[in-house]
Amino acid sequence: MAQVSQPTLQEDFNRQMGNVANQIQGVAARLPAADRHIDVALQRTANVPTIDQALWAAIRNRTGAMGFNAYNDFIDRVMCENTTTDKEARLCTKFARYQVNK
Secondary structure (H helix, E strand, O other), rough: OOOOOOOOHHHHHHHHHHHHHHHHHHHHHHHOOOOOOOOOOOOOOOOOOOOHHHHHHHHHHHHHHHHHHHHHHHHHEEEEOOOOOOHHHHHHHHHHHHHHHH
């Protein structure tokens, strides 16, 4: 009984690389010429609502509430608590900021 020899590692590598080269040549043959203009268009994927959308809206809302502007408004109200007119409140705010930046 004759024994069939196994290909060597080098022979197997060369065979597989030949297959890869043939596949690349096949793809290259299907490509358009380099000087040909190709139109491309992108389309937005479908927007499917998920059950966690309300959670993300709440997170965005609370993140905005924690921002510096909300903090600054709060501090202005605390520091200028006894003002009765908008003009007094603005002057108080300017004075408070002046004291901080001194």
